[in-house]
Amino acid sequence: MSSTIPAPAPPQDGRAATTVAEVVPQLEETWRHEPGLLGWIRSVDHKRIGTRYFITAFVFFLLAGLEAAVMRAQLARPENTLLGPDAYNQFFTMHGVTMMFMFAVPVMDASKLYLVPLMIGARNVAFPRLNAYGYWVLLIGGLFLYTAFFLNTGPDAGWFNYVPLASSQFSPTRRVDVWAQAITFTEISSLVAAVEIIVTVFKCRAPGMTLDKMPLLVWAMLVQSFMVLFAMPWVATASQFIAMDRLVHTHFFDVALGGDAILWQHLFWFFGHPEVYIIFVPALGFVSSIVSTFTRRQIFGYPAMVLSLIATAVLGFGLWVHHMFATGLPQLGESFFTAASLTIAIPSGVQIFCWIATIWSGRPRITVPMLWVLGFVVTFIIGGFTGVMIASVPFDQQVHDTYFIVAHFHYVLIGGAVFPLFGAMYYWFPKVTGRMLSESLGRWHFWLFFIGVNLTFFPMHQLGFEGMPRRVYTYLPETGWGPLNQLASLGAATIFVSVLLFLINVARSLRAGSPATRDPWGAATLEWAAASPPRPYNFAFIPVVKDLGPLWTFPGQLPAVTGIRTDVRDVLLTTLIGARPDSRHRHPKPTIWPFMAGIATGIFFITLVFTPWGFVIGVPLLTAAFIGWAWPRGQDHREQMSVEAESALGVSPEVPA
Amino acid sequence: MTSTPMELRPVASVADLPTTTFGHRSIAWWGTIGFIIIEGTTLFICAMSYLYLRVTVGQWAPAYAPLPDLGVPAVQVALMVASNVPMVLVDRAARRLDLTAVRSGMVIMSLLVVVMCVLRGFELAALNVRWDENAYATAAWAILVSHGTLLLVEALETLAQTALMFNRRLEQRDISAIADGALYWYFMTSVWVPLAAIAFLTPYVAGP
Numbered sequence: 001m002s003s004t005i006p007a008p009a010p011p012q013d014g015r016a017a018t019t020v021a022e023v024v025p026q027l028e029e030t031w032r033h034e035p036g037l038l039g040w041i042r043s044v045d046h047k048r049i050g051t052r053y054f055i056t057a058f059v060f061f062l063l064a065g066l067e068a069a070v071m072r073a074q075l076a077r078p079e080n081t082l083l084g085p086d087a088y089n090q091f092f093t094m095h096g097v098t099m100m101f102m103f104a105v106p107v108m109d110a111s112k113l114y115l116v117p118l119m120i121g122a123r124n125v126a127f128p129r130l131n132a133y134g135y136w137v138l139l140i141g142g143l144f145l146y147t148a149f150f151l152n153t154g155p156d157a158g159w160f161n162y163v164p165l166a167s168s169q170f171s172p173t174r175r176v177d178v179w180a181q182a183i184t185f186t187e188i189s190s191l192v193a194a195v196e197i198i199v200t201v202f203k204c205r206a207p208g209m210t211l212d213k214m215p216l217l218v219w220a221m222l223v224q225s226f227m228v229l230f231a232m233p234w235v236a237t238a239s240q241f242i243a244m245d246r247l248v249h250t251h252f253f254d255v256a257l258g259g260d261a262i263l264w265q266h267l268f269w270f271f272g273h274p275e276v277y278i279i280f281v282p283a284l285g286f287v288s289s290i291v292s293t294f295t296r297r298q299i300f301g302y303p304a305m306v307l308s309l310i311a312t313a314v315l316g317f318g319l320w321v322h323h324m325f326a327t328g329l330p331q332l333g334e335s336f337f338t339a340a341s342l343t344i345a346i347p348s349g350v351q352i353f354c355w356i357a358t359i360w361s362g363r364p365r366i367t368v369p370m371l372w373v374l375g376f377v378v379t380f381i382i383g384g385f386t387g388v389m390i391a392s393v394p395f396d397q398q399v400h401d402t403y404f405i406v407a408h409f410h411y412v413l414i415g416g417a418v419f420p421l422f423g424a425m426y427y428w429f430p431k432v433t434g435r436m437l438s439e440s441l442g443r444w445h446f447w448l449f450f451i452g453v454n455l456t457f458f459p460m461h462q463l464g465f466e467g468m469p470r471r472v473y474t475y476l477p478e479t480g481w482g483p484l485n486q487l488a489s490l491g492a493a494t495i496f497v498s499v500l501l502f503l504i505n506v507a508r509s510l511r512a513g514s515p516a517t518r519d520p521w522g523a524a525t526l527e528w529a530a531a532s533p534p535r536p537y538n539f540a541f542i543p544v545v546k547d548l549g550p551l552w553t554f555p556g557q558l559p560a561v562t563g564i565r566t567d568v569r570d571v572l573l574t575t576l577i578g579a580r581p582d583s584r585h586r587h588p589k590p591t592i593w594p595f596m597a598g599i600a601t602g603i604f605f606i607t608l609v610f611t612p613w614g615f616v617i618g619v620p621l622l623t624a625a626f627i628g629w630a631w632p633r634g635q636d637h638r639e640q641m642s643v644e645a646e647s648a649l650g651v652s653p654e655v656p657a
Numbered sequence: 658m659t660s661t662p663m664e665l666r667p668v669a670s671v672a673d674l675p676t677t678t679f680g681h682r683s684i685a686w687w688g689t690i691g692f693i694i695i696e697g698t699t700l701f702i703c704a705m706s707y708l709y710l711r712v713t714v715g716q717w718a719p720a721y722a723p724l725p726d727l728g729v730p731a732v733q734v735a736l737m738v739a740s741n742v743p744m745v746l747v748d749r750a751a752r753r754l755d756l757t758a759v760r761s762g763m764v765i766m767s768l769l770v771v772v773m774c775v776l777r778g779f780e781l782a783a784l785n786v787r788w789d790e791n792a793y794a795t796a797a798w799a800i801l802v803s804h805g806t807l808l809l810v811e812a813l814e815t816l817a818q819t820a821l822m823f824n825r826r827l828e829q830r831d832i833s834a835i836a837d838g839a840l841y842w843y844f845m846t847s848v849w850v851p852l853a854a855i856a857f858l859t860p861y862v863a864g865p
Contacts, residue, residue: 018667020665126687195691195692198691199684229698234698237699248789251789251791251792252799254792258714259710259792260713263709515660518661528663529663531660531662541667558665558666559665560668562672563672564671573684583683584674585684627817631821632826644830
């Protein structure tokens, strides 16, 4: 530019700005978080909502863990009297319901809602208000479940809620109704999060991030979201069926009038088995991110990894009947589902080998996140082995409903999901909070947890062989099960101490942890290009991606696109496959309506626990909330009109260089 | 405390991209697809539960309950299939941003969807059996009521969108939303054809 001609003043909307310094002040103003409690409630920032989801889910993890600790105290010696049979039924049901519905699924939702937009270079998720709504629904559902539990009305028919035990004949109180409606909340929230992530990944990726340049974690979250979409409706529908059986005397599961109890098991497990993978697949994404960073290698066999994720998801829908081997199925059916159950070990094996190859060919740094990954490999493989064992019908018939099964699925779920999750917490904590966690406390946490888990669950294999059934509140001294149970309870105490150390680590770090740099681990993916913690708009300009590791390819300076408005919440949409810039889209400002819609949903389903009139009350309330949500008004309308005025319908231009 | 973000180097501008898009270019269209998958799965479960119970119970209508009437259900199916013609026209008008055609079209769609809701009430009566009489009745009601919930959502949405078309604060994206609503309409009306066949015709077929 000639020095004699003065530079033109940058336009008000920021589209012409080409330096970070020009756009940041206006971006800070446009995307700023509103102050106060109301501002907190109205927020639609995926990072704030993701963090909320995470904290909420983690509190439920602690509650469910405490329930497990009480159960282990009860079982530590024969004929113990800490919990009676009625309380014990509620405790083991609440433990399962909380861990599966209030912790495991929401915590994975939290992770994807926080991380995916950052990893694909977006400013927010595709539907920010829907995202906020999903959180409020989950929170209300969790509060409802625990209020009922504290009022001695906690669900007590198992997390799978089998009929006929769960029918009004054998469970006449409201406990099962609480189960049926409480899980509806978490289903809505995870379905919403799934749609959210699918559309975000499809349409909001940074220019150049074609499908084969997406981080494996993003692939994992995409695949998991599709699984949620096809799996969650089964339990949602089944729980409404049982609620109707109990509330308005339908006969879905009432054998006396033509219903069928096994139908419940089919409906439940068609959800219940994919559920395991809904929890496990995101964890595979965590592992890939951590392994890649700490070996400073792209994961070996990227196409094989992606195809394995997809194969796991598809096969995961073909296994549900192996939960029902003891119901007297036709032999052909049993053989088919045995084969299918064995097959799913293949994609899991492929991924394990790819990680081992990556670690082998790199120079791994054994940091705390990496320790958790190694712990995952060991623990999950033990769970996988017993899984292959019980896929065999004759073996399964022997150990069905014994502690062998309890041991198996705790190895799979803790090994497959909780270990990677703790690794992920150590890995992304600096990004989320701007502080590092203590490595030495982290190592104590890891080793105590690893020892505790094995001490708790390994003896259960033997208890199962000795015939100890699940879900019994006590046992006689003559059974000889006392010593191994005592060992398991000692393990539970070890886990308790290790989690306490983690909480201390987090508290200390938040108060006085060493500040985190933007990219403390030297990672390759886009979230590490943002500040720690990221600003509300994530990136000043939208980065352009050319390969799987943008931060390794361009260590100093990322290429980026300009031309996105800074005076309104403007975002870039790209094409599904090629990730070419396609259109611009204005995001909504903070709003109270998702919260109101959440409250309306809460009133709807909680009233349905007591009366069918819940439908009559709930539908108008929800309608009102959604009309309030969608109706154009004031400032919002003016902004939208200004965006629409500047460019009429058009075709997308060619890819920028 | 915040660390400094990474430096960014502009390589291209996207300032001139369009801000209103239709179909697969719009995120609302993909959102609609997501909800169609969820609701389609729900309806599939209802249909599968119906057929499962029919096989396991060993006796089904007519041994079990009077056969359903076919008159009203036939009218409903015909109306739903036929309603796709005006909906396609509204869809196209929306993509042209032809507000006059969209407005009149949406008024017609509003009337149609209200008629469909009323017919659903008569369809329930045409089953000739109450939901709490036996599992056959329960399964048939489940199909009609589940799809009825979608119909109700569609009715509320159509009425609200029609009202919005006459609002002075009309935005282009509201017209794009009409096209997304059309997608949902095609789904809601077409899925009823197999469901109606299961609920009203299969009772006439003998055997389990």
